[in-house]
Amino acid sequence: MDDVRDVEVRERTVTANGIRMHVTEAGEGEHVILLHGFPESSREYARVLSALATRAHIVVPDLRGAGRTEAPASGYDVQTVVSDVVGLLDELGIQRTAIVAHDWSAFVAFELCLTHPARFSRLVAIAAPPPYIRMTRTLAWAMVKAMRHLWFQLVVATPGLGPRLLSRGAQRLPTWILRFFEVQRIPDDDVAAYLAVLREPARARAASALYRHLILPGFGAIIGGAYRGRRLTVPTLILFGAEDGLLPKDAMTVSPDDAPDLSIEFVPGGAHYLVDDQPAEVARRIGEFLELPAAA
DSSP states (O other): OOOOOSSSSEEEEEEEEEEEEEEEEEEEEEEEEEETTTTTTTGHHHHHHHHHHTSSEEEEEETTTTTSOOOOOOOOHHHHHHHHHHHHHHTTTTTSSEEEEEETTHHHHHHHHOOOOEEEEEEEEEOOOOTTEEEHHHEEEEEEEEHHTTHHHHHHSSSHHHHHHHHTTTTTHHHHHHHOOOOOOOOOHHHHHHHHHSSHHHHHHHHHHHIIIIHHHHHHHHHHTTTTOOOSSOEEEEEEEOOOSSOOGGOOOOOOOTTTTEEEEEETTTTTHHHOOHHHHHHHHHHHTTTOOOOO
16 A cells, blocks of 8 residues: 555455455554445555554455456456455454445445444445435435436446446546546545556456446345345444535435444535545544544
Protein backbone atom coordinates (compact mmCIF):
# COMPACT_ATOMS: atom_id res chain seq x y z
CA MET A 1 0.00 0.00 0.00
CA ASP A 2 1.37 3.41 -0.95
CA ASP A 3 1.10 6.81 0.77
CA VAL A 4 0.81 5.52 4.34
CA ARG A 5 2.45 7.92 6.76
CA ASP A 6 3.53 7.74 10.40
CA VAL A 7 2.75 4.04 10.90
CA GLU A 8 4.85 0.92 10.50
CA VAL A 9 3.38 -1.02 7.59
CA ARG A 10 3.89 -4.73 7.03
CA GLU A 11 3.23 -6.29 3.64
CA ARG A 12 3.09 -9.94 2.67
CA THR A 13 1.58 -12.35 0.19
CA VAL A 14 -0.67 -15.12 1.49
CA THR A 15 -2.16 -18.06 -0.39
CA ALA A 16 -5.87 -18.23 0.44
CA ASN A 17 -8.55 -20.25 -1.33
CA GLY A 18 -6.03 -21.15 -4.01
CA ILE A 19 -4.92 -17.62 -4.98
CA ARG A 20 -2.01 -15.45 -3.89
CA MET A 21 -3.36 -12.41 -2.06
CA HIS A 22 -1.39 -9.28 -1.28
CA VAL A 23 -2.05 -8.01 2.26
CA THR A 24 -1.07 -4.82 4.06
CA GLU A 25 -1.08 -4.76 7.86
CA ALA A 26 -0.35 -2.16 10.51
CA GLY A 27 -0.87 -1.75 14.23
CA GLU A 28 -1.54 -4.18 17.04
CA GLY A 29 -4.52 -5.28 19.11
CA GLU A 30 -8.09 -5.99 17.98
CA HIS A 31 -8.30 -7.05 14.34
CA VAL A 32 -10.10 -4.92 11.77
CA ILE A 33 -10.19 -6.03 8.12
CA LEU A 34 -10.86 -3.40 5.44
CA LEU A 35 -12.27 -4.43 2.04
CA HIS A 36 -12.01 -2.04 -0.90
CA GLY A 37 -14.39 -1.05 -3.69
CA PHE A 38 -14.30 -0.74 -7.50
CA PRO A 39 -12.07 0.02 -9.34
CA GLU A 40 -9.80 0.57 -6.37
CA SER A 41 -7.52 -1.60 -4.23
CA SER A 42 -6.11 -1.62 -0.71
CA ARG A 43 -4.59 1.76 -1.62
CA GLU A 44 -8.05 3.25 -1.05
CA TYR A 45 -7.59 2.92 2.72
CA ALA A 46 -4.10 4.45 3.06
CA ARG A 47 -5.23 7.49 5.04
CA VAL A 48 -7.79 5.54 7.07
CA LEU A 49 -5.08 3.01 7.91
CA SER A 50 -2.85 5.80 9.19
CA ALA A 51 -5.64 6.98 11.49
CA LEU A 52 -6.64 3.56 12.85
CA ALA A 53 -3.34 1.68 13.11
CA THR A 54 -2.48 3.28 16.47
CA ARG A 55 -5.69 1.77 17.88
CA ALA A 56 -6.03 -1.70 16.32
CA HIS A 57 -4.41 -4.33 14.09
CA ILE A 58 -5.57 -3.31 10.61
CA VAL A 59 -5.57 -5.86 7.76
CA VAL A 60 -6.15 -4.61 4.21
CA PRO A 61 -6.10 -7.17 1.39
CA ASP A 62 -6.22 -6.59 -2.34
CA LEU A 63 -9.25 -8.65 -3.30
CA ARG A 64 -9.32 -11.17 -6.16
CA GLY A 65 -8.28 -9.49 -9.41
CA ALA A 66 -7.35 -6.13 -7.82
CA GLY A 67 -4.12 -4.46 -6.80
CA ARG A 68 -1.31 -6.99 -6.41
CA THR A 69 -3.51 -10.03 -5.78
CA GLU A 70 -3.78 -12.67 -8.49
CA ALA A 71 -6.41 -12.25 -11.20
CA PRO A 72 -7.50 -15.78 -12.19
CA ALA A 73 -9.91 -16.29 -15.05
CA SER A 74 -12.84 -17.20 -12.79
CA GLY A 75 -14.17 -16.87 -9.26
CA TYR A 76 -15.74 -13.40 -9.36
CA ASP A 77 -18.97 -14.42 -7.65
CA VAL A 78 -19.92 -13.63 -4.08
CA GLN A 79 -19.46 -17.14 -2.69
CA THR A 80 -15.93 -17.47 -4.07
CA VAL A 81 -14.86 -14.05 -2.76
CA VAL A 82 -16.42 -14.94 0.61
CA SER A 83 -14.24 -18.07 0.57
CA ASP A 84 -11.22 -15.91 -0.31
CA VAL A 85 -11.76 -13.75 2.78
CA VAL A 86 -12.44 -16.70 5.09
CA GLY A 87 -9.36 -18.43 3.73
CA LEU A 88 -7.31 -15.29 4.32
CA LEU A 89 -8.47 -15.03 7.93
CA ASP A 90 -7.61 -18.70 8.45
CA GLU A 91 -4.14 -18.25 6.98
CA LEU A 92 -3.52 -15.20 9.17
CA GLY A 93 -4.79 -17.01 12.26
CA ILE A 94 -7.62 -14.52 12.83
CA GLN A 95 -10.58 -16.18 14.51
CA ARG A 96 -12.68 -13.07 15.02
CA THR A 97 -12.49 -9.57 13.54
CA ALA A 98 -14.42 -6.42 12.84
CA ILE A 99 -15.00 -5.85 9.12
CA VAL A 100 -15.27 -2.66 7.07
CA ALA A 101 -16.35 -2.86 3.42
CA HIS A 102 -16.84 -0.23 0.72
CA ASP A 103 -18.95 -0.48 -2.44
CA TRP A 104 -19.22 -4.00 -3.94
CA SER A 105 -17.25 -5.60 -1.15
CA ALA A 106 -20.17 -4.78 1.17
CA PHE A 107 -22.11 -7.55 -0.62
CA VAL A 108 -19.28 -9.87 0.40
CA ALA A 109 -19.27 -8.51 3.97
CA PHE A 110 -23.02 -8.97 4.38
CA GLU A 111 -22.71 -12.56 3.20
CA LEU A 112 -19.75 -13.16 5.51
CA CYS A 113 -21.67 -11.87 8.52
CA LEU A 114 -24.78 -13.86 7.62
CA THR A 115 -22.97 -17.15 7.07
CA HIS A 116 -20.11 -16.80 9.59
CA PRO A 117 -21.52 -14.50 12.31
CA ALA A 118 -19.28 -15.90 15.04
CA ARG A 119 -16.19 -14.65 13.18
CA PHE A 120 -17.25 -11.01 12.92
CA SER A 121 -17.71 -8.70 15.89
CA ARG A 122 -19.05 -5.68 13.99
CA LEU A 123 -19.61 -4.56 10.40
CA VAL A 124 -19.26 -1.14 8.81
CA ALA A 125 -20.63 -0.99 5.24
CA ILE A 126 -19.75 2.13 3.25
CA ALA A 127 -21.74 3.49 0.28
CA ALA A 128 -23.79 0.31 -0.02
CA PRO A 129 -27.50 -0.07 0.68
CA PRO A 130 -28.70 -2.35 3.45
CA PRO A 131 -29.68 -5.69 1.92
CA TYR A 132 -33.24 -5.49 3.26
CA ILE A 133 -34.59 -2.42 1.47
CA ARG A 134 -38.12 -2.82 0.14
CA MET A 135 -39.12 -1.82 -3.36
CA THR A 136 -41.51 1.12 -3.25
CA ARG A 137 -42.80 3.49 -5.90
CA THR A 138 -40.40 6.16 -4.63
CA LEU A 139 -37.44 3.78 -4.77
CA ALA A 140 -38.40 2.50 -8.21
CA TRP A 141 -38.53 6.05 -9.56
CA ALA A 142 -35.20 6.89 -7.90
CA MET A 143 -33.62 3.86 -9.55
CA VAL A 144 -34.96 4.90 -12.94
CA LYS A 145 -33.40 8.35 -12.49
CA ALA A 146 -30.14 6.83 -11.25
CA MET A 147 -29.74 4.81 -14.44
CA ARG A 148 -28.56 7.91 -16.28
CA HIS A 149 -25.48 7.77 -14.03
CA LEU A 150 -25.20 3.98 -13.75
CA TRP A 151 -25.27 3.15 -17.47
CA PHE A 152 -21.60 2.21 -17.23
CA GLN A 153 -22.37 -0.89 -15.14
CA LEU A 154 -23.83 -2.81 -18.07
CA VAL A 155 -21.01 -1.62 -20.30
CA VAL A 156 -18.32 -2.79 -17.86
CA ALA A 157 -20.11 -6.13 -17.43
CA THR A 158 -20.20 -6.86 -21.17
CA PRO A 159 -17.57 -9.45 -22.18
CA GLY A 160 -15.04 -8.07 -24.62
CA LEU A 161 -16.38 -4.52 -24.63
CA GLY A 162 -16.01 -3.91 -20.88
CA PRO A 163 -12.37 -5.06 -20.61
CA ARG A 164 -11.44 -3.16 -23.76
CA LEU A 165 -12.86 0.16 -22.50
CA LEU A 166 -11.34 -0.33 -19.05
CA SER A 167 -7.83 -1.10 -20.27
CA ARG A 168 -7.11 0.50 -23.61
CA GLY A 169 -6.34 3.93 -24.98
CA ALA A 170 -6.92 6.92 -22.70
CA GLN A 171 -9.06 4.77 -20.36
CA ARG A 172 -11.80 7.38 -20.36
CA LEU A 173 -14.38 5.00 -18.87
CA PRO A 174 -12.59 4.12 -15.60
CA THR A 175 -11.39 7.71 -15.28
CA TRP A 176 -14.99 8.91 -15.58
CA ILE A 177 -16.18 6.34 -13.03
CA LEU A 178 -13.67 7.60 -10.48
CA ARG A 179 -14.07 11.31 -11.17
CA PHE A 180 -17.84 11.56 -11.67
CA PHE A 181 -18.75 10.11 -8.26
CA GLU A 182 -16.15 11.98 -6.18
CA VAL A 183 -16.82 15.09 -4.10
CA GLN A 184 -13.31 15.84 -2.89
CA ARG A 185 -10.79 15.12 -5.61
CA ILE A 186 -9.24 11.65 -5.43
CA PRO A 187 -5.46 12.21 -5.59
CA ASP A 188 -4.13 12.03 -9.13
CA ASP A 189 -1.49 9.46 -8.18
CA ASP A 190 -4.19 7.18 -6.75
CA VAL A 191 -6.22 7.41 -9.96
CA ALA A 192 -3.08 6.75 -12.00
CA ALA A 193 -2.34 3.64 -9.91
CA TYR A 194 -5.85 2.23 -10.40
CA LEU A 195 -5.71 2.88 -14.15
CA ALA A 196 -2.29 1.22 -14.40
CA VAL A 197 -3.65 -1.99 -12.87
CA LEU A 198 -6.57 -2.02 -15.32
CA ARG A 199 -4.18 -1.81 -18.25
CA GLU A 200 -3.24 -5.41 -17.51
CA PRO A 201 -5.64 -7.49 -19.67
CA ALA A 202 -6.27 -10.14 -17.02
CA ARG A 203 -7.26 -7.50 -14.48
CA ALA A 204 -9.54 -5.69 -16.90
CA ARG A 205 -11.26 -9.01 -17.61
CA ALA A 206 -11.49 -9.62 -13.85
CA ALA A 207 -13.16 -6.23 -13.34
CA SER A 208 -15.70 -7.01 -16.04
CA ALA A 209 -16.39 -10.45 -14.58
CA LEU A 210 -16.84 -8.91 -11.14
CA TYR A 211 -19.64 -6.71 -12.47
CA ARG A 212 -21.18 -9.55 -14.41
CA HIS A 213 -21.12 -12.19 -11.68
CA LEU A 214 -21.18 -10.29 -8.38
CA ILE A 215 -22.07 -6.59 -8.51
CA LEU A 216 -25.10 -6.63 -10.79
CA PRO A 217 -26.44 -9.90 -9.30
CA GLY A 218 -25.85 -8.42 -5.84
CA PHE A 219 -28.07 -5.44 -6.54
CA GLY A 220 -30.63 -7.75 -8.09
CA ALA A 221 -30.66 -9.94 -4.99
CA ILE A 222 -31.34 -6.93 -2.76
CA ILE A 223 -34.13 -5.55 -4.94
CA GLY A 224 -35.61 -9.01 -5.42
CA GLY A 225 -35.86 -9.64 -1.69
CA ALA A 226 -33.35 -12.49 -1.56
CA TYR A 227 -32.17 -11.43 1.91
CA ARG A 228 -35.57 -11.49 3.54
CA GLY A 229 -35.71 -14.14 6.22
CA ARG A 230 -31.91 -14.05 6.64
CA ARG A 231 -31.46 -12.21 9.92
CA LEU A 232 -28.31 -10.10 10.31
CA THR A 233 -27.25 -10.37 13.95
CA VAL A 234 -23.78 -8.80 13.69
CA PRO A 235 -24.00 -5.15 14.88
CA THR A 236 -23.86 -3.06 11.72
CA LEU A 237 -23.25 0.57 10.79
CA ILE A 238 -23.93 1.79 7.27
CA LEU A 239 -22.15 4.98 6.23
CA PHE A 240 -23.47 6.91 3.25
CA GLY A 241 -22.13 10.12 1.80
CA ALA A 242 -24.73 12.82 2.34
CA GLU A 243 -24.21 13.90 -1.28
CA ASP A 244 -24.66 10.39 -2.69
CA GLY A 245 -27.97 10.90 -4.45
CA LEU A 246 -28.36 7.48 -6.08
CA LEU A 247 -30.83 6.21 -3.47
CA PRO A 248 -33.31 8.28 -1.42
CA LYS A 249 -32.65 8.37 2.32
CA ASP A 250 -36.10 7.02 3.17
CA ALA A 251 -35.32 3.87 1.17
CA MET A 252 -32.71 2.94 3.77
CA THR A 253 -35.23 2.00 6.45
CA VAL A 254 -34.61 -1.52 7.81
CA SER A 255 -36.94 -3.52 10.02
CA PRO A 256 -35.54 -4.75 13.36
CA ASP A 257 -36.87 -8.17 12.35
CA ASP A 258 -34.25 -8.24 9.58
CA ALA A 259 -31.35 -6.56 11.40
CA PRO A 260 -31.94 -5.84 15.10
CA ASP A 261 -28.71 -3.86 15.53
CA LEU A 262 -28.29 -1.79 12.38
CA SER A 263 -27.85 1.97 12.16
CA ILE A 264 -27.36 4.30 9.20
CA GLU A 265 -25.40 7.56 9.19
CA PHE A 266 -24.99 10.16 6.45
CA VAL A 267 -21.58 11.82 6.27
CA PRO A 268 -21.44 15.44 5.01
CA GLY A 269 -19.01 16.30 2.25
CA GLY A 270 -18.95 12.86 0.69
CA ALA A 271 -20.65 10.72 -1.92
CA HIS A 272 -19.94 7.25 -3.30
CA TYR A 273 -16.16 7.42 -2.84
CA LEU A 274 -16.66 8.38 0.77
CA VAL A 275 -13.40 6.85 1.99
CA ASP A 276 -11.53 9.15 -0.42
CA ASP A 277 -13.79 12.14 0.18
CA GLN A 278 -13.67 12.12 3.98
CA PRO A 279 -10.98 9.71 5.24
CA ALA A 280 -10.53 11.35 8.64
CA GLU A 281 -14.26 11.41 9.36
CA VAL A 282 -14.72 7.85 8.10
CA ALA A 283 -11.88 6.70 10.34
CA ARG A 284 -13.39 8.56 13.30
CA ARG A 285 -16.79 6.95 12.82
CA ILE A 286 -15.28 3.50 12.32
CA GLY A 287 -13.25 3.84 15.51
CA GLU A 288 -16.25 5.08 17.47
CA PHE A 289 -18.57 2.32 16.26
CA LEU A 290 -15.99 -0.40 16.81
CA GLU A 291 -15.23 1.06 20.26
CA LEU A 292 -11.52 0.97 19.58
CA PRO A 293 -9.25 2.09 22.41
CA ALA A 294 -7.78 5.58 22.39
CA ALA A 295 -4.65 6.06 20.29
CA ALA A 296 -1.48 4.96 22.02
